[in-house]
Amino acid sequence: MKLTFVVPRYGPHIVGGAETLCREYAERLARRANCQVTVLSTCAVNHFVWENELAPGETMEAGVRVVRYPVTFTKDIGLVGDLERRIADGYALSASDEHAWLVSTGYSDPMMDGIEAAAVTSDALLFMPYLFASTVYGARIAPDRSIIVPCLHDESYARFGAIGETLQEAAGLICNSGGEADLVEKLFPAMTRPMVVGAGFDIDPNDGEDGSAAAPSSPTISYAGRRERGKNWELLVEWTQLHNQILAPDDAVTLVTMGGGRVQLSPAAAQLVVDRGSVSEAERQQQFATSTAVAQLSLNESFSYVLPQAWLARTPVVVHANCPVTVGFCQESGGGLWVASAEEYSDALVRLSNDSDLRTRLGRAGRSHVEAHYSWDVVIDRLLAAIKALVS
């Protein structure tokens, strides 16, 4: 099977959930005997400025043929800033303004030619994620063999008319979770329900049920990811502050956070939060394993890697009840609790801190779910089946 992925930025050094997922898909498919995988991408690394930093042309990277094209449209920061402000204020953009915004996301003319050529020789073209010129315009070139892995969030951009047109014309969509598929149905009622594949995880077979998950020495809530408003990081700090200071001072917890970049904390929050900054995967899993729970209150998730990561460490999660994706994960697995307010969050923390049996049962349920549905072999089988079904 000849498969071509189209993604705006590609490589092991590229930061981004969808970009990482694309690389995992491409490299793992390339290891299958019957798959030839090509990735079409741009020379850009930074998705704010879209400068051409990587060399154009063809390379082989981890068994994958990668072709990079230069970005040919220069982003007008002032104009995009104006449009962003209008979007943030809740206004729908005109078709021409949507176009002006979309072409500023790394549009490449030669890449469009490359997609046209690849459409002739590939069994399927897979575009990731939804919010970039490479997908919005690229998937229109050969829609009958274009599959979009949108990584869709419930945000204003998802309601762009141009994006709706592209998604609805494509051969099909592959979502990362049932919650994301629900969102597609909500935004585009005329579409058939997308297939769900998701990301996979390397599961250590020696790490058995009676593994070494250490009991937390003191109640600790862990968070890993971008510490920014879009991920409800500030809400997590606020709710934890309320828990410690007003709602349950006798069951106060420490909030341990991990993630890249710099974090700014108010003096009050600084007493509560232990920020470990960037940590290795092993350090993160060790931190999860010794935590009472892992909290993820973000509402903008299409998959949320942190949940399976917590479950692999046999630690339950606490998620926001208004995020269909993370709640769906918890309902399917039984590995976590969903809360809608600071009071519910605090109550959940008290229960998890004081009931080690409950904590253990929820953590194990989560791990069983990951083992059954999210090992990489299972995920790649599911992906191949979905591709065949959509382009056949």
Place this chain on the structure above:
Amino acid sequence: MGTHESEAAAVVASIRSDVAKKKANKAYPDELMMRLRTELALHVDDEPLDALADVNPAKPVVNRLPGVGPVIVFVKKVIRRTVAWYVIPIVGDQNRFNRRAAAELRNVARAMADEDRAWRRRASDPPFDAKLEKGRDTILGAWGKFVAHHVKSEGSDVGIVGANGDAVEGALAKLQGYIRRDGNPCQTLQAWREESLDLLVAFGITRYLQPNVLLSFVDVAMERLRPGGTLLLDAAVPTHDTLPSAMDPLMQRWMGPDAVHTLLVNRGVEISVVELGKQDGVRWSGVAVTRLGR
């Protein structure tokens, strides 16, 4: 797995029940409840205004009670139909108002954006990047070399980063061991590492950027500076007789030191104004914006 699933759902239901009881018993402090309703309230509804304008008068009628459920649904539908002659015109009026209000708000937003653009850049102006080629827009600008020499002569080992389209200065910068990058100042700066600079000289910037972009630029600059680091902007002090001849036709506006100070005074930074000298009949000031928290 079914047991675990139902256990998680049961725990969530139990939590909700406990919280509801506590609320009913007024177990939570009033101050907390007020904060939760106001500053900590979560807004999850980000649908565009236009999508929310139309109110649907016919909400689905559902009742899942076994036996009586269908009867209740039938009765409610009869009631709905009975009052439809009265409700539907009212909803129609409301929808007309909503659509009109949404359109008016959209017009206001457009007008404001046009207003902003009018004094930012004319359509006939060359694109922003074209100006860079003439060496006017710099991160370490036309006077960067001067500042670099001055800082070095003071015996400081401050690292200096420059961006300039001017070939001569670029070559000098290279010879003197400075890092030089050409390009749009905002973009160049955004790509830079956080907390990696001690001094950032951004001459020839203020007069080209609209205020909100300048504020973004300063925010990005503050993130790239180490605590205690300084961003040095230039600002003209125009007078009536010198202004026309000294006015750069590509400038978008004059931004004097007072205007820069007013714009940045609430950004949590330390601001001081220094005299730089006179050029082409215009007195120039430097505005030093220092990141707090050394």
